Amino acid sequence: MEASVSAKQGYHHGDLRAALVDASFELLAEAGLQRFSVAAVARRLGVSTAAPYRHFPDRAHLLGAVSATAARDLNAAVRAAAETAGPDPGDRMAAAAGAYVRYVARTGGGFHVIYAAELHHLPDEARREQTRALMTTLLDLATATGCATHREAVQLVEATIAVAHGYTSLFADGFFARKSTSVDSIAARATGAARALMNG
Amino acid sequence: MEASVSAKQGYHHGDLRAALVDASFELLAEAGLQRFSVAAVARRLGVSTAAPYRHFPDRAHLLGAVSATAARDLNAAVRAAAETAGPDPGDRMAAAAGAYVRYVARTGGGFHVIYAAELHHLPDEARREQTRALMTTLLDLATATGCATHREAVQLVEATIAVAHGYTSLFADGFFARKSTSVDSIAARATGAARALMNG
DNA sequence: GTCTATATCTAGATAGAC
DNA sequence: GTCTATCTAGATATAGAC
Numbered sequence: 001m002e003a004s005v006s007a008k009q010g011y012h013h014g015d016l017r018a019a020l021v022d023a024s025f026e027l028l029a030e031a032g033l034q035r036f037s038v039a040a041v042a043r044r045l046g047v048s049t050a051a052p053y054r055h056f057p058d059r060a061h062l063l064g065a066v067s068a069t070a071a072r073d074l075n076a077a078v079r080a081a082a083e084t085a086g087p088d089p090g091d092r093m094a095a096a097a098g099a100y101v102r103y104v105a106r107t108g109g110g111f112h113v114i115y116a117a118e119l120h121h122l123p124d125e126a127r128r129e130q131t132r133a134l135m136t137t138l139l140d141l142a143t144a145t146g147c148a149t150h151r152e153a154v155q156l157v158e159a160t161i162a163v164a165h166g167y168t169s170l171f172a173d174g175f176f177a178r179k180s181t182s183v184d185s186i187a188a189r190a191t192g193a194a195r196a197l198m199n200g
Numbered sequence: 201m202e203a204s205v206s207a208k209q210g211y212h213h214g215d216l217r218a219a220l221v222d223a224s225f226e227l228l229a230e231a232g233l234q235r236f237s238v239a240a241v242a243r244r245l246g247v248s249t250a251a252p253y254r255h256f257p258d259r260a261h262l263l264g265a266v267s268a269t270a271a272r273d274l275n276a277a278v279r280a281a282a283e284t285a286g287p288d289p290g291d292r293m294a295a296a297a298g299a300y301v302r303y304v305a306r307t308g309g310g311f312h313v314i315y316a317a318e319l320h321h322l323p324d325e326a327r328r329e330q331t332r333a334l335m336t337t338l339l340d341l342a343t344a345t346g347c348a349t350h351r352e353a354v355q356l357v358e359a360t361i362a363v364a365h366g367y368t369s370l371f372a373d374g375f376f377a378r379k380s381t382s383v384d385s386i387a388a389r390a391t392g393a394a395r396a397l398m399n400g
Numbered sequence: 401g402t403c404t405a406t407a408t409c410t411a412g413a414t415a416g417a418c
Numbered sequence: 419g420t421c422t423a424t425c426t427a428g429a430t431a432t433a434g435a436c
């Protein structure tokens with residue numbers, strides 16, 4: 001976060017690589033993938049446009065690193081929410097949906113932008129691994145709610161992710177009117193929807 | 201659709217404006233908003249890069265026209281699905297969710313790309329009107345299912361759009377594995393989820 | 401490890417010919 | 419209504435100095 005120090009020139013970063021990932025995430029949230037550029041990230045950090053290429057071979061690998069970091073953070077947020085929710089499996093699963101929404105909203109939509117992007121052509125090991133880890137987390141939560149079969153658990157997870165993802169998309173895209181659209185209110189709706197999906 | 205005639209040069213279109221909208225939609229579906237460009241659309245139609253500017257003042261207005269057309273088509277698809285579903289309000293609402301998914305999938309994700317974009321800064325009258333019309337369609341369907349209050353109907357619509365939008369996002373982003381992921385299968389899951397939301 | 405400078409490319413948009 | 423030609427701007431990525 002000391003990345004935002006107003007460095008003009010000749011500044012020496014302690015950890016430019018990490019700063020690039022953070023700043024990229026911010027820029028994605030503010031400007032979207034369309035207006036994201038390596039050069040803009042460099043400017044934001046007060047370094048030359050060449051500097052990022054000392055840490056990432058190209059733009060795609062930088063975005064890949066951002067994506068992996070975001071997926072790891074999201075996974076952690078979901079796990080923490082489930083833990084906080086207590087022992088009831090239904091509460092835990094519903095809380096996971098709320099945490100998903102809350103995390104993405106808190107990051108200003110950066111996460112959503114990343115995953116809406118065509119990042120699937122990258123040799124992005126870290127990202128795929130983190131996505132799998134998130135899936136495992138959710139599958140465990142779903143199974144605990146009493147799904148009879150594995151297939152049933154998978155479909156509950158898919159539906160829950162879909163609804164959480166949908167709420168965050170609509171929120172990020174400005175679908176909801178200004179009033180009655182605090183992050184908490186959207187998260188609460190996602191939680192309620194997740195519960196309905198379990199009962200349905 | 202005759203836009204894809206392999207015209208090299210000096211070709212005279214009957215309706216370049218409409219062809220531009222169609223080709224833009226295709227390009228968005230294939231390449232995403234990030235790689236969309238007016239120049240690329242022109243190349244696709246075999247016209248000069250200057251030609252589109254005879255029909256649209258700038259890139260944003262072209263995208264706006266695409267967006268409005270897509271919203272109108274989606275609205276029509278939803279209405280048709282509800283009609284086909286028969287008289288039961290629950291069937292009609294669930295069918296709407298399925299139609300949403302099916303339309304977006306059929307267009308290769310072009311619709312999703314458009315709405316995921318930051319198109320909200322445009323003076324896009326047509327698009328806003330079409331979005332409102334879709335909302336009206338869905339509110340009517342929701343009210344018919346027996347929502348006690350207007351607020352309740354609004355929240356049911358929001359949840360249904362969220363889950364449909366979520367499924368299409370995940371589908372477009374390649375979340376689902378190759379197997380068991382025909383469009384119809386995803387649409388069926390959205391339909392089922394919509395029904396669960398009504399009951400929850 | 402970062403900078404300056406630069407080569408290369410592509411896009412958006414406009415002017416004027418036909 | 420479309421084309422050719424062009425201007426401007428900004429991005430990716432590299433080379434070589436410090």
